[in-house]
Amino acid sequence: MQHPARLVPLAFLALILAGTGLLMLPVATEDGRAAPVLTALFTAVSAVSVTGLVVVDTGTYWSGFGEAVVTALIQIGGFGIIMAGTLLGVLVLGRLRLRGRLLAQSENSSVRLGDVRTLVGQIALLTVVVEAATAVVLAFRFRIHYGYGAADAVWHGVFHSVASFNNAGFGLEADSLMGFVTDPVVTLTVSAAVIIGGIGFPVMVEALRNARRAARRGSGRGHARIAWSLHTRITAVMTGVLLAVGFAGYAVLEWRNPATLGPLGAGDKLLAAFVAGTQPRTAGFNNLDVSALTPETLLLTDALMFIGGGPAGTAGGIKVTTFALLAVVIWSEIRGEPDVAVFGRAIPAETQRQALTVALLGVAAVAMGTAVIMVDTGFGLDRVLFEAVSAFATVGLSTGITPDLPPASQIAVIILMFIGRVGTVAVAAALALRTRRRLYTFPEERPLVS
Amino acid sequence: MQHPARLVPLAFLALILAGTGLLMLPVATEDGRAAPVLTALFTAVSAVSVTGLVVVDTGTYWSGFGEAVVTALIQIGGFGIIMAGTLLGVLVLGRLRLRGRLLAQSENSSVRLGDVRTLVGQIALLTVVVEAATAVVLAFRFRIHYGYGAADAVWHGVFHSVASFNNAGFGLEADSLMGFVTDPVVTLTVSAAVIIGGIGFPVMVEALRNARRAARRGSGRGHARIAWSLHTRITAVMTGVLLAVGFAGYAVLEWRNPATLGPLGAGDKLLAAFVAGTQPRTAGFNNLDVSALTPETLLLTDALMFIGGGPAGTAGGIKVTTFALLAVVIWSEIRGEPDVAVFGRAIPAETQRQALTVALLGVAAVAMGTAVIMVDTGFGLDRVLFEAVSAFATVGLSTGITPDLPPASQIAVIILMFIGRVGTVAVAAALALRTRRRLYTFPEERPLVS
Numbered sequence: 085m086q087h088p089a090r091l092v093p094l095a096f097l098a099l100i101l102a103g104t105g106l107l108m109l110p111v112a113t114e115d116g117r118a119a120p121v122l123t124a125l126f127t128a129v130s131a132v133s134v135t136g137l138v139v140v141d142t143g144t145y146w147s148g149f150g151e152a153v154v155t156a157l158i159q160i161g162g163f164g165i166i167m168a169g170t171l172l173g174v175l176v177l178g179r180l181r182l183r184g185r186l187l188a189q190s191e192n193s194s195v196r197l198g199d200v201r202t203l204v205g206q207i208a209l210l211t212v213v214v215e216a217a218t219a220v221v222l223a224f225r226f227r228i229h230y231g232y233g234a235a236d237a238v239w240h241g242v243f244h245s246v247a248s249f250n251n252a253g254f255g256l257e258a259d260s261l262m263g264f265v266t267d268p269v270v271t272l273t274v275s276a277a278v279i280i281g282g283i284g285f286p287v288m289v290e291a292l293r294n295a296r297r298a299a300r301r302g303s304g305r306g307h308a309r310i311a312w313s314l315h316t317r318i319t320a321v322m323t324g325v326l327l328a329v330g331f332a333g334y335a336v337l338e339w340r341n342p343a344t345l346g347p348l349g350a351g352d353k354l355l356a357a358f359v360a361g362t363q364p365r366t367a368g369f370n371n372l373d374v375s376a377l378t379p380e381t382l383l384l385t386d387a388l389m390f391i392g393g394g395p396a397g398t399a400g401g402i403k404v405t406t407f408a409l410l411a412v413v414i415w416s417e418i419r420g421e422p423d424v425a426v427f428g429r430a431i432p433a434e435t436q437r438q439a440l441t442v443a444l445l446g447v448a449a450v451a452m453g454t455a456v457i458m459v460d461t462g463f464g465l466d467r468v469l470f471e472a473v474s475a476f477a478t479v480g481l482s483t484g485i486t487p488d489l490p491p492a493s494q495i496a497v498i499i500l501m502f503i504g505r506v507g508t509v510a511v512a513a514a515l516a517l518r519t520r521r522r523l524y525t526f527p528e529e530r531p532l533v534s
Numbered sequence: 535m536q537h538p539a540r541l542v543p544l545a546f547l548a549l550i551l552a553g554t555g556l557l558m559l560p561v562a563t564e565d566g567r568a569a570p571v572l573t574a575l576f577t578a579v580s581a582v583s584v585t586g587l588v589v590v591d592t593g594t595y596w597s598g599f600g601e602a603v604v605t606a607l608i609q610i611g612g613f614g615i616i617m618a619g620t621l622l623g624v625l626v627l628g629r630l631r632l633r634g635r636l637l638a639q640s641e642n643s644s645v646r647l648g649d650v651r652t653l654v655g656q657i658a659l660l661t662v663v664v665e666a667a668t669a670v671v672l673a674f675r676f677r678i679h680y681g682y683g684a685a686d687a688v689w690h691g692v693f694h695s696v697a698s699f700n701n702a703g704f705g706l707e708a709d710s711l712m713g714f715v716t717d718p719v720v721t722l723t724v725s726a727a728v729i730i731g732g733i734g735f736p737v738m739v740e741a742l743r744n745a746r747r748a749a750r751r752g753s754g755r756g757h758a759r760i761a762w763s764l765h766t767r768i769t770a771v772m773t774g775v776l777l778a779v780g781f782a783g784y785a786v787l788e789w790r791n792p793a794t795l796g797p798l799g800a801g802d803k804l805l806a807a808f809v810a811g812t813q814p815r816t817a818g819f820n821n822l823d824v825s826a827l828t829p830e831t832l833l834l835t836d837a838l839m840f841i842g843g844g845p846a847g848t849a850g851g852i853k854v855t856t857f858a859l860l861a862v863v864i865w866s867e868i869r870g871e872p873d874v875a876v877f878g879r880a881i882p883a884e885t886q887r888q889a890l891t892v893a894l895l896g897v898a899a900v901a902m903g904t905a906v907i908m909v910d911t912g913f914g915l916d917r918v919l920f921e922a923v924s925a926f927a928t929v930g931l932s933t934g935i936t937p938d939l940p941p942a943s944q945i946a947v948i949i950l951m952f953i954g955r956v957g958t959v960a961v962a963a964a965l966a967l968r969t970r971r972r973l974y975t976f977p978e979e980r981p982l983v984s
């Protein structure tokens with residue numbers, strides 16, 4: 085218990101157990117009978133890890149109390165994930181710039197308590213502002229355009245805003261956002277909250293700080309230089325590229341699919357393709373019927389989900405920075421560059437190895453989960469791989485097989501969600517905290533590769 | 535044209551074009567009509583890359599002349615692959631120990647002509663000895679046990695010995711080795727040639743040298759120390775592990791499958807599972823009906839094929855050393871070791887990056903090939919991924935979709951076979967030959983990972 089970062093998996097576990105207990109209360113279900121332990125556990129893990137995969141329909145199975153518990157688990161889980169990721173960033177980088185150099189790692193390699201308090205406040209502020217704005221827009225839309233009752237409109241607005249900002253993908257309608265596929269107000273508002281939550285706290289803080297500086301400069305009050313960190317530049321570029329790929333991919337591959345985009349007008353097709361393309365990063369709402377997507381769209385979505393969103397946010401996956409670093413390492417290697425650089429900054433060898441470790445452990449986890457579910461169920465690779473990637477990357481998109489999974493496969497999905505969420509943080513924390521020193525060195529020897 | 539290693543892709547291309555031309559001659563087909571250019575090209579690429587995927591049945595479509603062309607392409611292709619891989623090893627390592635230090639890289643970073651001559655002789659000797667022994671055993675078995683005519687027995691023995699040692703997976707029977715599934719003589723002889731060819735020339739040379747030393751020491755004539763290189767130790771351990779995994783996997787997953795192991799007795803089941811387990815490394819004969827394998831066996835085989843065999847042999851895939859290095863890098867990273875070591879030897883950072891590059895380019899190639907074929911055909915992911923991995927890793931196992939592929943998908947398979955075979959060698963050669971020197975360095979900056 086040397087270090088707070090070590091507590092992250094334990095804290096998540098405690099939250100999951102508390103959530104499971106609450107969801108097993110008879111008052112948590114619509115019909116007043118206690119939920120089975122596996123159903124409660126699955127739902128709690130899915131909520132805490134902000135995934136959104138479900139074995140029962142959220143809106144009809146759980147009571148108002150049950151839905152409130154799910155909402156709270158999502159909110160606490162999402163907050164914890166941003167907090168853990170950001171603290172880890174401080175540990176890895178030695179410091180994280182938030183307004184000047186507010187957060188710093190002290191000499192004994194822990195984070196100062198005052199810094200943690202500031203961080204909690206800033207994350208809470210960002211969360212409340214984005215969620216409130218989202219909830220207000222959604223509630224008015226539900227009330228005015230769809231004629232929901234006032235209380236219902238507010239509750240649906242709050243629930244979906246929490247689910248969106250935390251990239252949790254839970255919906256109160258059984259068909260997620262499919263009923264709103266042609267509504268730009270609902271789907272674009274949700275998409276915006278998803279993107280802001282998923283791009284990561286460090287990027288948001290830097291963007292806000294630079295916006296403030298630009299405003300100050302614009303009003304002639306200062307001459308602060310607008311500088312973007314390497315982390316923000318990589319995350320922003322990759323997020324833009326992946327959004328474009330998702331948009332183009334869904335539009336091209338589904339344009340004529342009669343079960344998805346086919347029946348829509350051209351404008352609605354473009355809207356629906358854009359919104360669908362934001363979800364693999366890694367929100368998990370679906371405005372289209374996932375089980376009707378073409379196999380090649382599923383494969384594209386597998387790739388987008390696995391890559392995921394930005395670090396230290398509510399998104400899952402191996403993260404866009406990890407993917408970008410690996411691409412740059414390979415590109416440098418092919419060109420025979422002596423070191424790995426991006427945007428004029430060299431990437432330390434430890435960071436390269438860390439990216440490799442996260443990506444390949446992800447591949448291993450998905451492969452093992454897929455194998456277990458295939459052996460257990462006999463479903464085809466298309467759908468099982470999709471569900472495994474969706475669980476590992478805490479996305480929550482589903483071709484519909486999850487409610488039909490036997491217990492062993494449900495447990496495999498639970499484990500994938502847990503290690504997808506906590507595993508990478510735990511591994512990264514271990515890397516940051518426990519660099520062994522050798523008092524001797526080994527002679528080098530090169531085995532042949534390729 | 536600075537360096538012979540750069541010529542490798544060009545040499546393969548020339549051989550492929552010559553083979554395509556010969557196979558398009560009317561005399562090459564059984565019915566005397568010229569084969570279509572795509573059929574001839576596909577067959578030539580499959581033979582030269584020692585893959586074994588076919589769009590037409592080798593035994594019935596091609597004439598005796600056509601089969602001889604295929605045999606020659608396999609033999610020349612396999613020899614070229616061993617040669618290119620070994621030369622690359624010399625370039626990468628600066629030297630390769632064959633009897634003392636026979637092969638050395640000279641000062642101007644090319645290999646001495648005398649060394650190349652010695653190498654050609656040694657590879658030819660190993661090839662001839664192993665193929666002759668295999669052919670003799672098989673020919674006698676076909677003649678005596680199966681009652682083939684004398685000429686037919688010899689021709690089948692020679693063809694299958696060439697295909698085995700070169701891991702080419704071509705067969706003269708339409709059902710490959712399925713007719714011999716319970717025959718230990720045929721299947722174990724083929725498996726032995728496959729393993730010897732696929733483990734790589736450097737390992738074989740070292741094993742022979744150390745066997746000679748051990749014999750000398752045993753007879754009291756010398757005190758030479760038996761030392762194994764890191765390369766040989768990694769390759770041997772990984773090959774053993776993967777053979778065991780393949781054996782156990784096929785036995786467990788197919789034991790009760792009525793279309794594969796199910797109908798066999800227990801002993802035959804074990805024999806068939808062992809032989810089937812050797813083929814993904816990367817021979818491509820099938821003693822079981824691949825299209826009847828369970829989806830989970832296909833997935834396991836995907837993984838085994840992708841990893842492949844030893845470098846500088848006739849096997850494909852990313853190679854067992856590449857896989858082992860990545861595993862060790864990750865393990866070291868998780869444990870927080872300051873450097874990456876295996877068997878008491880440190881692995882240089884360039885070698886780690888090289889392994890990463892080869893593996894991830896492989897993933898990218900397979901993913902793109904799979905996507906193209908899925909968009910083009912509508913086959914499911916199970917079978918398309920299997921075919922794409924089989925092509926990239928030059929394995930030749932098939933669920934049977936290859937003959938049904940439309941032209942665009944056939945071309946995708948051709949490209950996968952070509953880059954699977956030549957791409958890694960070309961990339962590795964580029965790495966070895968073209969390390970740029972920077973006259974300046976970039977400041978370091980760490981983006982967040984995970």
Ligand SMILES: [K+]
Pocket residue numbers: 134135136251252253366367368478479480
């Ligand atoms: K999610």
Ligand SMILES: [K+]
Pocket residue numbers: 584585586701702703816817818928929930
């Ligand atoms: K092969």
